[in-house]
Amino acid sequence: MTVLVDAQTRVVVQGITGHQGTVHTRQMQLFGTQVVAGVTPGKAGTEVEGVPVFDSVRDAVAKTHANASCIFVPAPFAKDALIEAVDAGILLSVVVTEHIPFHDMLVMYHYSKSKGGRIIGPNCPGIAAPGLSKVGIIPNVVFRRGRVGVISRSGTLTYEIVNGISEHGIGQSTCIGLGGDPVVGTSFVDALPMFESDPDTDLIVLVGEIGGQSEEDGAEYIRQHVTKPVVAYIAGRASPPGKRMGHAGAIISRGRGTAETKLAALSAAGAQVARFPYEIPDLVAQIVARQNRR
Amino acid sequence: MTVLVDAQTRVVVQGITGHQGTVHTRQMQLFGTQVVAGVTPGKAGTEVEGVPVFDSVRDAVAKTHANASCIFVPAPFAKDALIEAVDAGILLSVVVTEHIPFHDMLVMYHYSKSKGGRIIGPNCPGIAAPGLSKVGIIPNVVFRRGRVGVISRSGTLTYEIVNGISEHGIGQSTCIGLGGDPVVGTSFVDALPMFESDPDTDLIVLVGEIGGQSEEDGAEYIRQHVTKPVVAYIAGRASPPGKRMGHAGAIISRGRGTAETKLAALSAAGAQVARFPYEIPDLVAQIVARQNRR
Amino acid sequence: MVKLAEWRGKQLFRKYGVPLPKGHVARTADEAAALTRDGTVPLPCVVKAQVLAGGRGKGGAVKFANTPEEARAAAAAILGLEFKGEKVKELLLEQKLPIARELYLSVTLDRTLRVPILIASAQGGMEIETVDDAAIVRVPVHPFPGLAGYEKRRIAQALGLAGPAARALDPFLVALWELFVREDAELVEINPLAVVGDGLVALDAKVIIEDDASFRHPEYDEIHDDRTPLEEVAREKGIAFVQLDGNIGVIANGAGLTMATLDVLKEFGGNPGVFLDLGGTDDPKKVTEAFLLMARAKPTAVFLNIFGGVTRCDTVAKGLVEAMKEVPERERFPLVARIRGNNEKEGIEILRAAGIVSIPTLRESAQAAIAAAGGKA
Amino acid sequence: MVKLAEWRGKQLFRKYGVPLPKGHVARTADEAAALTRDGTVPLPCVVKAQVLAGGRGKGGAVKFANTPEEARAAAAAILGLEFKGEKVKELLLEQKLPIARELYLSVTLDRTLRVPILIASAQGGMEIETVDDAAIVRVPVHPFPGLAGYEKRRIAQALGLAGPAARALDPFLVALWELFVREDAELVEINPLAVVGDGLVALDAKVIIEDDASFRHPEYDEIHDDRTPLEEVAREKGIAFVQLDGNIGVIANGAGLTMATLDVLKEFGGNPGVFLDLGGTDDPKKVTEAFLLMARAKPTAVFLNIFGGVTRCDTVAKGLVEAMKEVPERERFPLVARIRGNNEKEGIEILRAAGIVSIPTLRESAQAAIAAAGGKA
Numbered sequence A, B: 001m002t003v004l005v006d007a008q009t010r011v012v013v014q015g016i017t018g019h020q021g022t023v024h025t026r027q028m029q030l031f032g033t034q035v036v037a038g039v040t041p042g043k044a045g046t047e048v049e050g051v052p053v054f055d056s057v058r059d060a061v062a063k064t065h066a067n068a069s070c071i072f073v074p075a076p077f078a079k080d081a082l083i084e085a086v087d088a089g090i091l092l093s094v095v096v097t098e099h100i101p102f103h104d105m106l107v108m109y110h111y112s113k114s115k116g117g118r119i120i121g122p123n124c125p126g127i128a129a130p131g132l133s134k135v136g137i138i139p140n141v142v143f144r145r146g147r148v149g150v151i152s153r154s155g156t157l158t159y160e161i162v163n164g165i166s167e168h169g170i171g172q173s174t175c176i177g178l179g180g181d182p183v184v185g186t187s188f189v190d191a192l193p194m195f196e197s198d199p200d201t202d203l204i205v206l207v208g209e210i211g212g213q214s215e216e217d218g219a220e221y222i223r224q225h226v227t228k229p230v231v232a233y234i235a236g237r238a239s240p241p242g243k244r245m246g247h248a249g250a251i252i253s254r255g256r257g258t259a260e261t262k263l264a265a266l267s268a269a270g271a272q273v274a275r276f277p278y279e280i281p282d283l284v285a286q287i288v289a290r291q292n293r294r
Numbered sequence C, D: 001m002v003k004l005a006e007w008r009g010k011q012l013f014r015k016y017g018v019p020l021p022k023g024h025v026a027r028t029a030d031e032a033a034a035l036t037r038d039g040t041v042p043l044p045c046v047v048k049a050q051v052l053a054g055g056r057g058k059g060g061a062v063k064f065a066n067t068p069e070e071a072r073a074a075a076a077a078i079l080g081l082e083f084k085g086e087k088v089k090e091l092l093l094e095q096k097l098p099i100a101r102e103l104y105l106s107v108t109l110d111r112t113l114r115v116p117i118l119i120a121s122a123q124g125g126m127e128i129e130t131v132d133d134a135a136i137v138r139v140p141v142h143p144f145p146g147l148a149g150y151e152k153r154r155i156a157q158a159l160g161l162a163g164p165a166a167r168a169l170d171p172f173l174v175a176l177w178e179l180f181v182r183e184d185a186e187l188v189e190i191n192p193l194a195v196v197g198d199g200l201v202a203l204d205a206k207v208i209i210e211d212d213a214s215f216r217h218p219e220y221d222e223i224h225d226d227r228t229p230l231e232e233v234a235r236e237k238g239i240a241f242v243q244l245d246g247n248i249g250v251i252a253n254g255a256g257l258t259m260a261t262l263d264v265l266k267e268f269g270g271n272p273g274v275f276l277d278l279g280g281t282d283d284p285k286k287v288t289e290a291f292l293l294m295a296r297a298k299p300t301a302v303f304l305n306i307f308g309g310v311t312r313c314d315t316v317a318k319g320l321v322e323a324m325k326e327v328p329e330r331e332r333f334p335l336v337a338r339i340r341g342n343n344e345k346e347g348i349e350i351l352r353a354a355g356i357v358s359i360p361t362l363r364e365s366a367q368a369a370i371a372a373a374g375g376k377a
Helices: A019-031 A057-064 A075-087 A102-114 A156-167 A188-196 A214-225 A246-253 A259-268 A279-293 B019-031 B057-064 B075-087 B102-114 B156-167 B188-196 B214-225 B246-253 B259-268 B277-293 C006-015 C029-037 C068-078 C149-158 C163-182 C211-216 C229-237 C255-267 C284-296 C313-326 C344-353 C362-372 D006-015 D029-037 D068-078 D149-158 D163-182 D211-216 D229-236 D255-267 D284-296 D313-326 D344-353 D362-372
Strands: A010-014 A034-039 A051-054 A068-071 A092-095 A118-120 A126-129 A133-136 A145-152 A172-177 A203-209 A230-235 A272-274 B010-014 B034-039 B051-054 B068-071 B092-095 B118-120 B126-129 B133-136 B145-152 B172-177 B203-209 B230-235 B272-274 C002-004 C023-026 C045-049 C062-065 C091-095 C101-110 C115-121 C136-140 C185-196 C199-202 C206-209 C240-243 C248-252 C272-277 C301-308 C335-341 D002-004 D023-026 D045-049 D062-065 D091-095 D101-110 D115-121 D136-140 D185-196 D199-202 D206-209 D240-243 D248-252 D272-277 D301-308 D335-341
Touching: A010 A019, A010 A057, A010 A075, A019 A034, A019 A133, A034 A057, A051 A057, A057 A075, A068 A075, A068 A133, A075 A092, A075 A102, A075 C149, A075 D211, A092 A133, A102 A118, A102 B102, A102 D115, A102 D211, A145 A156, A145 A188, A145 A279, A156 A172, A156 A203, A156 A279, A156 D255, A156 D301, A156 D335, A172 A188, A188 A203, A188 A214, A203 A214, A203 A259, A203 A279, A203 D255, A214 A230, A214 A259, A230 A259, A230 A279, A230 D255, A259 A272, A272 A279, B010 B019, B010 B057, B010 B075, B019 B034, B019 B133, B034 B057, B051 B057, B057 B075, B068 B075, B068 B133, B075 B092, B075 B102, B075 C211, B075 D149, B092 B133, B102 B118, B102 C115, B102 C211, B145 B156, B145 B188, B145 B277, B156 B172, B156 B203, B156 B277, B156 C255, B156 C301, B156 C335, B172 B188, B188 B203, B188 B214, B203 B214, B203 B259, B203 B277, B203 C255, B214 B230, B214 B259, B230 B259, B230 B277, B230 C255, B259 B272, B272 B277, B277 C362, C002 C006, C006 C023, C006 C091, C006 C163, C006 C206, C023 C029, C029 C068, C029 C091, C045 C068, C062 C068, C068 C091, C101 C136, C101 C163, C115 C149, C115 C163, C136 C149, C149 C163, C163 C185, C163 C199, C206 C211, C229 C240, C229 C284, C248 C255, C248 C284, C255 C272, C255 C301, C255 C362, C272 C284, C284 C313, C301 C313, C301 C344, C301 C362, C313 C335, C313 C344, C335 C344, C335 C362, D002 D006, D006 D023, D006 D091, D006 D163, D006 D206, D023 D029, D029 D068, D029 D091, D045 D068, D062 D068, D068 D091, D101 D136, D101 D163, D115 D149, D115 D163, D136 D149, D149 D163, D163 D185, D163 D199, D206 D211, D229 D240, D229 D284, D248 D255, D248 D284, D255 D272, D255 D301, D255 D362, D272 D284, D284 D313, D301 D313, D301 D344, D301 D362, D313 D335, D313 D344, D335 D344, D335 D362
Parallel strands: A010 A034, A010 A068, A034 A051, A068 A092, A092 A118, A145 A172, A145 A203, A203 A230, A230 A272, B010 B034, B010 B068, B034 B051, B068 B092, B092 B118, B145 B172, B145 B203, B203 B230, B230 B272, C248 C272, C248 C301, C301 C335, D248 D272, D248 D301, D301 D335
Antiparallel strands: A126 A133, A126 A172, B126 B133, B126 B172, C002 C206, C023 C091, C045 C062, C045 C091, C101 C115, C101 C185, C115 C136, C185 C199, C185 C206, C240 C272, D002 D206, D023 D091, D045 D062, D045 D091, D101 D115, D101 D185, D115 D136, D185 D199, D185 D206, D240 D272
């Protein structure tokens, strides 16, 4: 068992003929991902990096049995692209596109959910399981195969942290970048149980940011359900609090959403809290050393 | 196991203080149904036929653990009532109300489905499992406990047919009146598997009408999946074809939807076809006699 | 259902941004001449009878005009025509456009999939039933996200549109979808949808609004469709009433039972003339009204087939007896009853007291009704 | 995000049918006098500064007038005021109404539930954060079916409304919901929502439109909010740029890494002054632009922290070196770099050639940046 992707994952890249789509198709292939199809309306019959391009996801699925999608199409068309993937029977979609209106994402999320689908992102680096498959844009070089699960709201910071862990000689089972948008398809609470039940994961690294309360919700989940060790870091202690959502937003979060409340909640839930990104590899190494002694 | 309702079914009646709501609450009680709550906004704290009334389904569920709803509220408010039931966690709703705009029903159906709910109706007589529970308005007197399952698109015709079967000394396991509207929550295709897998049902009576193609779809399901004997009747051979949906509707049905196509499909699927309602009890009796000989 | 005349359908089209030919309604020949003279309707133009039936072109209900005088003559020729039973009272005058191709586009309900479905064909301008199945594309649309990009592309492709014409299709699709959902339509059809240069124009408009949604649409209260006068009265009273060409009146409760009753009557050689579905009433006054309505249809005999459920047999019997009193002696007709179910005994007793016999089985009562109507048809 | 001034918010309210006091915008004192004299704005009236900040009442930015001359005087007093950093250029004049009670109503996004959420309180007219939690009701609404009847009833009850006032609430709720969804709002707030007789009136309007939806809303292209001029330039160039009060400029890529960089700088006593998030660019020109923008903010030193993923280290290095050439000698500042990841070696080499040293660890590079900026704050 693995988390979300494995060697059987067959990826269709929506927006494959765009710059990002093409670049990351190549990178996914180098990672070992089975990229079986691309979709760009009007470009059927062409190829990108040896991958056949189709006019629609339906055609792509019919011809290649794709079972996961990686979406690079521009924000104004991302909702349509996701609906197309869901309607074609794709149950896992990684939405890399940034700046998707959250109203669109609300529809994407609930529609996908009603059909049994799962979205990672939007505005996310995606998923990577070293040695098996990658769906998204996390740089290949940072990974090393191993038993640490990584769940992060950040992009580049995730690369930095995974790289740091790898430089300590410790590998990862699966890494998920959830994306930093107000509405994400998969949050900490959704991802934690996958890692908790994954026999290939021994410990979990959680990387959060200020804003929202998904880290607090994740902490509550950890407190109640997670038995594996958790190392957590929250970025943004020194940043000005965001003003998004104004007063009414403040009512929803009511004294949550700051670095302090998140760190306190995670700490109370039993997570080991890193104050800086570079402390994470050390904490992970200590736990791995203890686990190896057993 | 039973079909949809049993002795554990706890009914909340939405629109209980209306004339129909009150009358049928009493009838359901006489049938043996556990009617645990009623809902009429603004009438909380009152009682109807000894049943406590609440302002909202949420309150009713919290106080009485209702797990099924029977909806009598007028058509303009029926959509809201169903959404309220679904949001309160009710997974089975019998919508008796007639004249609900089909656009409303499209929303009701897909929303309910997305939450794992099931709707019977609208514009339907509901479900009855003699000796166990009734949710709806089928007259109590027509039933007799037994092993015949009845699925019907009609109202009064169902009563007539069930009564005829009972007068032959043969009882019913469960009877479902699906409702005759263009969009129904549960169609023959949805109901047939429940009866096929119900250990308390030995044979199935299917009562259809002209229009639409749900009988043809049901016939296809019977052909592929149903092992129990089926007796079928289609009303409307002598009726003028409906003009609903005009030309475009004709394109969708394309040579289906008439009494002839329905009867032919059912017959080809192995169902015994009655030409008149009064032939059904005889056909049922013959099959029961054969089954008893085994 | 509320079928809208072409010009009303086009009013809705305009509200939702569908490109239309320049046009205007006229109710007299003078108006038609004036509209073309002052440029409200550019010439040459087409003059179309505003009737609900199809086949207007072949039926002489559509004419062309190059001058105001021709427009006047065309209008005079069409106004007052009796077209498939409908008298022409209104005309729509529209600019005649240079049409490159005629397409078909509609949205209606798919009962099986339980979603709206878009139907498109590159073969427009004819009745869609006559188009080969392979030339028609059907695109179901889920009501939650609504019309998605890939669905629009499928339709553009099916219509053979690319480039600017495909872009021109987009507002049609959005408008059709929005109109269908927001106006509670059961059908929105554009046939033909004309390719004119790089653009598209809706040449005809067929919109049917669902009856059950009429509480949300008081704007259609005034619009009648092809009901007979008695059917119209029935509708106002909430009784399902349909006139056929036979002589036996049928009163039953519930659509299924009513249809089954017709099936049995027909089987034994009877000829149903009117059917009337009481529905689930338990109001004796409504029964009386229904019965008087039946009397106005002048049946040779009436067959009453009631199974009491929600409706109680004694209620129906009481209503019936009241009604019989109001029908004048010379307008009376033989009545054969079959009442079963809830309060059956009381009902039978009330009928018996009024001299009406109730026969318990459907087969025998139907045969008795046929005999009462003068035997087989 | 696009914060709309009260009068613009009310334009949207009007479009969606929300009852408002009679009112009009004025930009001069003469206009204010004329509007009240000719009855466009009935007297007595309220004269309100159209600024985005709250607390206008206490801050002297709201005045009352009983005569056109008083309206002129009030307008003259408010126009040109500097209110919380914003200059008052526009006024909204509105009829003063007899208010019985003040309520609160808003809709925004609940990130956790992933649905819009209606928030209501019977305690309106004050900042909602100061209202006790128990006096606030939150009603999440699923975007597919939209606002349902029972949800409306919950809100009416929470607001203490019954009878005609509860019925008067209905159009407010429908309008708030429709506006929120169709106009891509992230907040729609009515505070206070005033009870006036049996009716309800929106006295204030706060509408924030989501930035990411701006491609659907060209109508807001002209509206600027509280960004500084440099932030405005950054926005046009698609660079995330925020000015703080410190002296060290931070350039990083990705929001998380940028925030982590600030955390580390602050920990070692540094004082970040500007932060600039390059995002996932791999265009050297964009790096150059970003760097020149940073130069205009006049930092004491700049700390560049890049982890190359999508962004390649050599791309950033090239863009940086180009930018340094364009900054005049006397405006230059010390630069401390840390570049890691994709094409790290090439990037380090390019920087070294331009005389910029790259320090590999975050801790040491941050400390070097603080030292370059003149030591701890």
